[in-house]
Amino acid sequence: MKYISPNGFLHKIVAALLCFSLFAGYVIVAPIVGEEHPFSRFNMYAMFPNTARYYYLADENNKPISGARKFRFSINQIKDAIAAREKRNHIINGTVAQTKPIADEVLAYIINRNKDNPELKNYRQLKIMKCNITLNNGVVTTVDSVVSIWNLKAAY
């Protein structure tokens, strides 16, 4: 009985849980619910493999283009958009062949968002490139590959 008396240990635990219920609720529920706003696991940089990758827009000569400055779609947004589609298709760190249909979809989305943007007229092709980075003993190696191409002069 001494544990559940008003000054007992159990009573104190229940009182603390009730007092900090919002904190406890979020810490318990967020990992279960996952990435559903306003819940999140905040998994940014939760692991550090020796590899990294990013995607970027490029012109017909594979020369990088600033998506944020020219097409209102930043380099991080390209990565997020591809990652969301990879997640939908249950792909983890997809190969170029696996990523191609997804990157095609994202490139079509970017072009569609910019259909009135005069900047499009400056390019014959718009591409999404993928850059794979590997770190070994402090030395970085990179491999760039084309994952999607859109022929602009033909479309617009």
Added chain:
Amino acid sequence: MEFESRILSRFVYTTGEWKLVKILTGLLWLLTIARVTLVNKYAGQPFPEGICRLFNCAALIQTPIVYVLLLLAVLLVILYITERYMPVTLTGLALISIIVLTVERSHGISSRDELWSLLFIAQAIAYIRYSFTNTNFKQQIAVQNLAMFYSIQLIAAVYVTSGLTKLQTSGIQWIMDGPNIAAALYKINAQMHIEFGLSQTHSYLNSVMRFINNYPNITRTFFTLAILTELFALTMLLSRKWARKYGFLLLGLHIGIFVCTVIFIPVFIFCVVVYLIGLPKRLTSKL
């Protein structure tokens, strides 16, 4: 109740402080939803998540409906700052925040804006709960103390969740593999070169990468301190003084993250400075 009253008596805020917190929260939140609705102009919801699974949220941020939504948001922020109909006002703000920010998430874009919605949810719960408490409780505890305490609970929860996710995903390897962050830094460096035309070979991030490669154990020590800071964030729930001290620690963590990776998430800095560290008295005394 007694335990809670004892804890709450350590979180005391003046009405002036609370007003300034509300002004800053309301205005910066308005800027955030204006960015999503007027600048980014998302159409449709290709990857519906959260509340957008229940109905087409994106329809609410299309013109001309978006102007009605933004007008309502401005009106609710005015009611929030002037402390009118708070349970309803805060529920409305939380709902608008969740809808607008979930539309962005439903495009696969993660802007890490969860805390905006969480602040309004915490404060709505505080005001709703306060309206059901007895006179004795109301005489002891001012409503702003409960609202700030609940807000700080969710801020602490976000940091602890982040720390636990790192442990769950990588375990102790999160610290041991810490020097591999150099690969991520190379990526950020290259992205900044493409996006903003900054030099890739003579950049600041290059020198950070060199430091990490040369001193992997110092890097691991910093990573240990970082995860401990996140995991022990519940310490800030002990009292306002502890919240303030922990706020400085978290500000140090965010400055460290910025120095190391150039990553800066505005809403986290806002919460740390405004909700944890607190604002100078001379700014709040006349409100």
